[in-house]
Amino acid sequence: MKCENCGKEEVHFHYASNINGNITEKHLCAECAAKLGFSDMPVFRPEMSFEDALARLFGARPNRRMFSGYGMLFPAYVVPTVGMIVPSPAAGGAGTQTEAPPAEIKPEIDPEMQKRREINILREQMRAAADAEDYEKAAAIRDSIKNLENGENS
Structure with missing residues (x-):
């Protein structure tokens, strides 16, 4: 296909735009x-960063301090498992934590959620026992499920 503009060279560029339903296509060398x-048109590729996209749109680099890293806009970080505030790396706080975190942090699980988990595990075991034709075991598991659902401990 030849260029629409000069008619001499082969087409290497295809441009299509749709503005309010008016479709324009150009085939150019x-x-x-x-x-x-x-x-000179901005082209966005998946590997481009947000910073590069802004630079292409506005013709200037954004404030490097602002985009130097994810989360660097905040003066301090909260360590989620411990709940203590650690100064930001910019303030010399990276790794300056004086208190050691607890050796083991056990999340509190809602008793109702724990009960539902146990019931689901037992149902899977019951299905597996029934598939293996171990009906006595499946019946015992079924009884355990009923006891859990009724609030009894087995």
Whole structure:
């Protein structure tokens, strides 16, 4: 296919736009695309960072301090498992924690949620026993499920 503009070179550039239902398509060679200003258009690729996209749109680099790293906008970080505030790395706080975190942190599980988990595990065991044709074991597991559902401990 030949260039729509000069008619000499092969097409290397295809431009399509849809503005309010008005579709425009251009098939141009590299030279004509550059002459008509299509080479300066912002192109977004998946590997581009947010910072690069802003630079292409606005023609300038954003504030490097602001985008130097994820989460660097905050003066301090909260350590979620311990709940203590640690100063940001910019303030010399990276790794300056004086208290050691607890050796083991046990999350509190809602008793009702724990009961539902146990029932689901037992139901899976009951299905496996029934599939293996071990009906006595399946019946015993069924009784355990009923006891748990009725609030009895077995």
